[in-house]
Amino acid sequence: MLEDSVNRTPAPRTRLAAVASVLLAATALTVPGAAADSDAGRPTAAQLTAAHSALARADIGGSAWYTDAATGKVVVTVDSTVDAGELTTLTEAATTPAGAPEINPTTGILTKYVAGGEYIQLPGGVRCLVGFNVRDSADVKYALTAGHCTNVGDVSNIGTTVNSSFPDNDYALIRYTDQSAAQGSVYLYNGTYQDITSAGNAIVGRGVSSVSPTGGLRSGTVVGLNATVNYGGGDIVYGMIQTNLCAEQGSSGGPVFSATQAIGLISGGSGNCTSGGTTFAQPVVEPLAAHGVSVF
Incomplete structure (x- = not known):
């Protein structure tokens, strides 16, 4: 897993x-x-x-699919x-x-992006990225990341996993040990930060961005909604956002955003930031609603 x-x-x-x-x-x-x-x-x-x-x-x-709202046609991506x-x-x-x-054939192999991240060191040498920092009504702060990175109770370098949902969904909440460490912005890997002030739903054709230590700041668009992704081995996730963003190993859990709005958490995909590829994201509004937390 x-x-x-x-x-x-x-x-x-x-x-x-x-x-x-x-x-x-x-x-x-x-x-x-x-x-x-x-x-x-x-x-x-x-x-x-x-x-x-x-x-x-x-x-x-190695397959994923969604329905194109404009044509009513089923669109199948194969690696x-x-x-x-x-x-x-x-x-x-x-x-x-x-x-x-x-x-639609896609470059490479559909896989969950787990390895080479900088932000979260998890048991077993797994490293993923923080997507967005969130807080509950008591102002307790958490990091949102990908569920396939974590198990409930996992202790990482930033805190303890209090919820992990994978497969079906792909998100997790990690409660910060140092509450002051959580900041309401995304590092853009160019010396600047993007403030995140709200969360929203993906829209086909909408421009989105992602960041990672290996790929830096990348831009793309939302291609499809409500995609199902079969990573193999029984790891199937539903309701994903399909994008043409590039991503690489170590990007799991990373942020997908549009200006100041949080959109999704990187789940996986295929290809890389040299040849291009396909990237799937967990809609961020789902874990926010499920656990009563919000971006800040």
């Missing part, structure tokens, strides 16, 4: 060629009786629910470990009477 990366081997060149051929055929794939032209219209809510359920039952690590047969399974699972899904 706390490994640096999912132990899966990248696909060989021949497998990638086979996957490419399946991608070319994907748009022609329909379920029996489905209309073959644009008159089929948008899928219904029930059909989309059925498609998401079928994707979950397929249980293929380099998904072979041609698995891709066919995913395509069939996500096909509705309105048509086949959109299939």
Whole structure:
């Protein structure tokens, strides 16, 4: 659960060629009786629910999916470990009477980003980042980070984990030992800080930023909402924000923000800040509401 990366081997060149051929055929794939032209219209809510359920039952690590609100189409992201047969399974699972899904290959391997962080040293040599500092009604201060980094009761270099939610969700709260250490800002790795004054929901197309010791300050956009990510090994998270931000090992728990507004906590993704990639984030409003805390 706390490994640096999912132990899966990248696909060989021949497998990638086979996957490419399946991608070319994907748009022609329909379920029996489905209309073959644009008159089929948008899928219904029930059909989309059925498609998401079928994707979950397929249980293929290295895949993630969400529904594009603008088109009603299921969008499936696959990493380099998904072979041609698995891709066919995913395509069939996500096909509705309105048509086949959109299939998007992504660079590298989908993994939880755990290692190389600076801020939180956890048992077993795990290091992650503080996302945002929060406080409760009694002004007790906590750090928000990724749930896959922690277990309840873990003692780190900044405090003790009092809540950890992973899989399904991916967030955790660490109560600061030194309450004065918690500051309501994000370090931008350029000698300056960004004040965080509120929390909000992600919106498709909205510009967002992230920071990490290895990648520095990075900018991108929100690509999709309510994404399901299967990291493999039973580690499946729901309701994630999909972005085109780059992130690298050591970014887990790190902040995703828009100007002064907290948006999410980095869960994982694929690629890096050289080649680019896909990054998923836990919406920050969920742990805030669940535990009665707020950014400051």
